[in-house]
Amino acid sequence: MATISDVAARAGVSTATVSRTLNGKSTVDPELAARVVTAAEELGYQPNGLARNLRRQETAVLALIISDVENPFFTALARGVEDLAQTSGYSVVLCNADENVDKERRYLDVALQERVAGVVLSPTGPATNVALLRRLGTPVVAVDRPLAGTDGDQVLVNTHRAARDATRHLMAGGYRRIGCLSGPAGVRTADDRLTGYLDAVGEENALYRRASYRAEGARLAAGELLDLATPPDALLIANSTMAIGVLEALATRALRPGRDVGLVSFDDAPWATLIDPPLTVVAQPAYELGRAAAQLLLARIADHTRPVVTTTMDARLIVRESSHR
Amino acid sequence: MATISDVAARAGVSTATVSRTLNGKSTVDPELAARVVTAAEELGYQPNGLARNLRRQETAVLALIISDVENPFFTALARGVEDLAQTSGYSVVLCNADENVDKERRYLDVALQERVAGVVLSPTGPATNVALLRRLGTPVVAVDRPLAGTDGDQVLVNTHRAARDATRHLMAGGYRRIGCLSGPAGVRTADDRLTGYLDAVGEENALYRRASYRAEGARLAAGELLDLATPPDALLIANSTMAIGVLEALATRALRPGRDVGLVSFDDAPWATLIDPPLTVVAQPAYELGRAAAQLLLARIADHTRPVVTTTMDARLIVRESSHR
DNA sequence: CTGAAAGCGCTAACAC
DNA sequence: GTGTTAGCGCTTTCAG
Numbered sequence: 001m002a003t004i005s006d007v008a009a010r011a012g013v014s015t016a017t018v019s020r021t022l023n024g025k026s027t028v029d030p031e032l033a034a035r036v037v038t039a040a041e042e043l044g045y046q047p048n049g050l051a052r053n054l055r056r057q058e059t060a061v062l063a064l065i066i067s068d069v070e071n072p073f074f075t076a077l078a079r080g081v082e083d084l085a086q087t088s089g090y091s092v093v094l095c096n097a098d099e100n101v102d103k104e105r106r107y108l109d110v111a112l113q114e115r116v117a118g119v120v121l122s123p124t125g126p127a128t129n130v131a132l133l134r135r136l137g138t139p140v141v142a143v144d145r146p147l148a149g150t151d152g153d154q155v156l157v158n159t160h161r162a163a164r165d166a167t168r169h170l171m172a173g174g175y176r177r178i179g180c181l182s183g184p185a186g187v188r189t190a191d192d193r194l195t196g197y198l199d200a201v202g203e204e205n206a207l208y209r210r211a212s213y214r215a216e217g218a219r220l221a222a223g224e225l226l227d228l229a230t231p232p233d234a235l236l237i238a239n240s241t242m243a244i245g246v247l248e249a250l251a252t253r254a255l256r257p258g259r260d261v262g263l264v265s266f267d268d269a270p271w272a273t274l275i276d277p278p279l280t281v282v283a284q285p286a287y288e289l290g291r292a293a294a295q296l297l298l299a300r301i302a303d304h305t306r307p308v309v310t311t312t313m314d315a316r317l318i319v320r321e322s323s324h325r
Numbered sequence: 326m327a328t329i330s331d332v333a334a335r336a337g338v339s340t341a342t343v344s345r346t347l348n349g350k351s352t353v354d355p356e357l358a359a360r361v362v363t364a365a366e367e368l369g370y371q372p373n374g375l376a377r378n379l380r381r382q383e384t385a386v387l388a389l390i391i392s393d394v395e396n397p398f399f400t401a402l403a404r405g406v407e408d409l410a411q412t413s414g415y416s417v418v419l420c421n422a423d424e425n426v427d428k429e430r431r432y433l434d435v436a437l438q439e440r441v442a443g444v445v446l447s448p449t450g451p452a453t454n455v456a457l458l459r460r461l462g463t464p465v466v467a468v469d470r471p472l473a474g475t476d477g478d479q480v481l482v483n484t485h486r487a488a489r490d491a492t493r494h495l496m497a498g499g500y501r502r503i504g505c506l507s508g509p510a511g512v513r514t515a516d517d518r519l520t521g522y523l524d525a526v527g528e529e530n531a532l533y534r535r536a537s538y539r540a541e542g543a544r545l546a547a548g549e550l551l552d553l554a555t556p557p558d559a560l561l562i563a564n565s566t567m568a569i570g571v572l573e574a575l576a577t578r579a580l581r582p583g584r585d586v587g588l589v590s591f592d593d594a595p596w597a598t599l600i601d602p603p604l605t606v607v608a609q610p611a612y613e614l615g616r617a618a619a620q621l622l623l624a625r626i627a628d629h630t631r632p633v634v635t636t637t638m639d640a641r642l643i644v645r646e647s648s649h650r
Numbered sequence: 651c652t653g654a655a656a657g658c659g660c661t662a663a664c665a666c
Numbered sequence: 667g668t669g670t671t672a673g674c675g676c677t678t679t680c681a682g
Contacts, residue, residue, distance in 0.1 A: 376659035
């Protein structure tokens with residue numbers, strides 16, 4: 001593969017001149033510039049980003065580490081990050097931690113070693129090596145889930161309140177025994193949604209299960225609840241992927257959402273209006289979350305000393321048919 | 326940030342010894358090795374991947390460029406690529422071309438400049454700079470959609486036949502006026518699904534629209550078809566995202582899938598069984614496609630001269646209620 | 651405005 | 667088994 005010195009040789013100039021013309025930094029004699037450009041084209045020259053980054057000690061790529069590529073919430077968020085990054089000339093590479101602490105750690109390592117300009121992270125676990133990243137000067141902003149113990153930029157949604165309000169909505173709809181299906185303990189969004197629910201029903205009426213943030217786990221957990229001697233007459237569900245499992249559990253028991261079991265789920269999936277009855281949801285501003293996180297990250301990259309900020313956005317309850325009889 | 330020479334200095338050895346111990350290549354005296362390790366830990370040493378890659382002239386990262394992160398088909402594929410790459414110690418960075426030829430070109434450039442080990446590409450357009458990549462020695466394997474004009478490794482699904490069979494299934498179900506909603510012209514999967522459909526119904530009975538591979542476009546296009554003087558009594562839909570739009574179009578017209586309009590859609594979305602009636606689909610082996618593509622890529626990286634292979638997988642028709650009255 | 655040369659951090663010959 | 671040294675390909679002073 002052609003290098004900058006090949007180009008220099010062919011154009012009869014120094015490598016410095018080639019570098020200058022190709023980067024349009026300092027001004028160079030038009031005639032020489034022309035020679036450089038044609039030489040580069042003839043050789044099919046492609047700059048070596050590795051060498052450039054090594055020399056410049058910086059990279060124009062951001063890493064986005066999400067907990068689950070198959071969750072529409074995160075893909076929407078990813079698009080937000082991407083769209084904003086693009087406007088500033090950054091590329092973003094997406095890493096799927098898959099709700100797996102090891103994978104997350106590995107990706108964090110890669111990000112560090114490849115010296116990305118910054119990382120947007122939706123933490124799966126305690127993510128201890130974020131501290132390392134930050135200490136070594138790589139900006140990190142947490143999105144969706146806070147980063148325990150470290151004080152850095154964050155963009156979150158007020159998920160506790162959203163869960164509490166959604167539960168109250170169910171109570172207002174006349175449901176008397178409301179259950180909750182939340183995600184794994186230790187995942188902050190799952191914890192918050194659960195405590196929001198508990199706040200609304202009161203500890204003494206607690207009736208919940210925790211499962212993975214996946215359909216299968218939710219199906220089983222919902223089954224347990226539904227097969228209780230006194231089963232719940234309504235359910236708050238912590239995300240749209242889990243909602244699929246819950247809906248399956250209801251279907252196999254010939255239970256109809258709304259009439260038999262009131263339902264509210266987090267995340268406004270594209271299919272939420274397609275099912276019968278349409279699903280009442282707590283819509284999170286996923287795309288905006290992504291944009292905001294990217295914006296914070298870019299700002300932090302530009303100025304490492306600026307004050308730390310936490311942005312909190314609200315979720316919105318969209319009432320449809322599954323939450324009343 | 327600590328460098329290898331800092332570690333060397335602190336351990337009282339040469340940089341070569343540090344490199345050797347940390348990479349476990351050649352064998353080094355246990356006592357020195359121990360000193361190196363503790364020195365590295367004390368300094369919080371993190372190898373600089375850029376420098377290493379520059380020197381080694383190789384990277385352990387794969388790029389996966391997909392056409393749409395928000396399409397479950399591609400995210401399943403992504404997991405396949407990731408899972409396989411992981412087993413061989415490669416990281417994969419996901420780039421979302423967003424069905425946009427410019428973005429795809431930009432990511433291809435990034436891949437080239439960052440000197441990734443190889444790229445798995447689901448081409449959005451003619452992707453002319455793939456030729457460049459290959460010419461410069463970066464292996465590329467095409468997945469889902471073939472790469473026009475270049476002969477490289479590919480893993481595809483026999484989507485033409487799948488579309489034809491799905492259409493025949495609809496005909497066998499007694500539908501007489503079958504329409505088709507396919508993706509953009511020039512996108513090979515969209516073209517193939519359309520011609521498969523045409524093969525089944527015959528050119529003289531053609532009744533189709535093309536739209537973007539998104540819900541909104543499909544909703545509009547389906548509306549056009551449905552509002553015809555003699556509307557179709559069944560529809561073949563080119564992917565699950567479009568199916569959402571079609572279902573919306575039917576709902577606003579109080580048309581019931583199956584009874585009023587027979588439906589078969591490509592891609593077995595998680596919600597396909599949740600709607601009423603459940604959706605008949607053509608399930609593609611997305612995850613396996615990803616695995617196979619990654620495997621081919623790794624093989625190609627290991628041996629640039631091995632024969633080119635095209636793997637074709639079959640899709641599977643899953644009959645549910647939406648395709649009969 | 652241009653070229654020579656140093657050096658980013660690392661690995662791999664090559665010598666000892 | 668270990669150290670010295672020459673680069674990987676680029677950018678960027680520093681002279682001229």
